[in-house]
Amino acid sequence: MTLGNMVNKAQRILRLFTIDDWCLGRQFAMQGYGLTNKDRGIALKTLLLMAGTEAYQRNPQRGITLLRRLAENGQFHPAREFLEKEGITELQSSRKCDICNGVMDQLPQAAKAMIQALKGWEATSLLIGTKVDPTIMEKEEQLRSELQIDTGEPIKAELNREIGKLVTAKLNLDVDFDAPDIVGVIQIPGFIVELEVHSLFIFGRYRKLVRGIPQTRWPCRECRGKGCPRCNQTGKMYTESVEELIAPTILEYTGGKDVKFHGAGREDIDARMLGTGRPFVIEVLSPHTRTIPLIQVANRINNSTDGKV
Ligand SMILES: [Zn+2]
Ligand SMILES: [Zn+2]
Structure with a gap:
């Protein structure tokens, strides 16, 4: 996908959905390297902010439309601050992300629940799995088919990885895909943990x-x-x-x-x-x-x- 295509797609996503940085970035997960999806989401929103402030100079009404969308649907604070500075204050407060309903903002809480469940179980290696509410995956499917996105990754893969990163860093454990000492499966949302402790x-x-x-x-x-x-x-x-x-x-x-x-x-x-x-x-x-x-x-x-x- 070219830069122009990427920015256009991000723009169209923001027109249709309230979406946080993680969930926007995840639609482009196959692009770039060494980035989290949050990095990708912020990068795209940053480009749109730059385009929006530039448009505002030439055509204020057009600029406001773009920046308002970024502030309201994109939950993007710099866009909100810019508009407020320009005296445009009747902005809707941000709603929860349409895709994940806010769970991507709760990764630290999910990791905490997992760490709590692992207390008292010795392990050197761990694998994290998730049971994701099907309505979350359906919403993501809907977004992808509506906008013909084929560069994303499943939210489940991201949750496994990001919660895994937080937990293994905190407990100083290795990730082992083949033979971990313990498999920890966490429900998303709800954060109920089940452990499968290997022999x-x-x-x-x-x-x-x-x-x-x-x-x-x-x-x-x-x-x-x-x-x-x-x-x-x-x-x-x-x-x-x-x-x-x-x-x-x-x-x-x-x-x-x-x-x-x-x-x-x-x-x-x-x-x-x-x-x-x-x-x-x-x-x-x-x-x-x-x-x-x-x-x-x-x-x-x-x-x-x-x-x-
Ligand atoms: Zn989200
Ligand atoms: Zn007997």
Whole structure:
């Protein structure tokens, strides 16, 4: 799109919509580099202000029309100040942006809600997602089809990025698109946050020093874990397992919700596992803490299981 086309499109958008800097700039998101959409919006409004004040010198009525639109629909303060200086004061006060209904002005509040929700969850990497009110996306669709704009990006992409920037900078976290520790999804508007806390995987090796213990918790065959006379109401075939001997210490250190035990194969219940032991991975679901003193944890497990593992 040429400069003239860009300015014309921005002009036409402002004729039809009340629009803030973010939402105007987003229609041209594919143009320029290293800019926020707010930068783009301000740049376009600045050009229109310059054209407007110039028009005002030659043809005051025409200039006033352009600048009034910029002040009222564009929420652009310099245009308002210019007109007020020229004695044109009967201007409408700015309404909320027609596209986002003002949510783009609330990015700091959205980031704050996310930061609050992340309290107590250790993470080194994060991915932010948003659930955007469909009416916001419909309005943007309407604008784009009316004005044939094909240089924009979805508001959702911008919200994910801009909220992500604020949150990761504040908490000193990395953005990770593939395997983040936590995915935080925030509703727009409303700012209700849901966290998807990814599992922590701890590698280890176990030795089983006594016979008669299965590797993992084994639900009772009769009652499938509900508890019955056969299993003495425990719901289990065996009172303990390697998994159950290890899990409590792991959960205590990580604050996780539960564990899943993944052994590299398994031995018979009646067999021991000696030597260097059998490799396993214990998956901790919803861990609050991810950095744990592994050697200390291993010692605690070894000392707390009465010589069984
Ligand atoms: Zn907006
Ligand atoms: Zn049972």
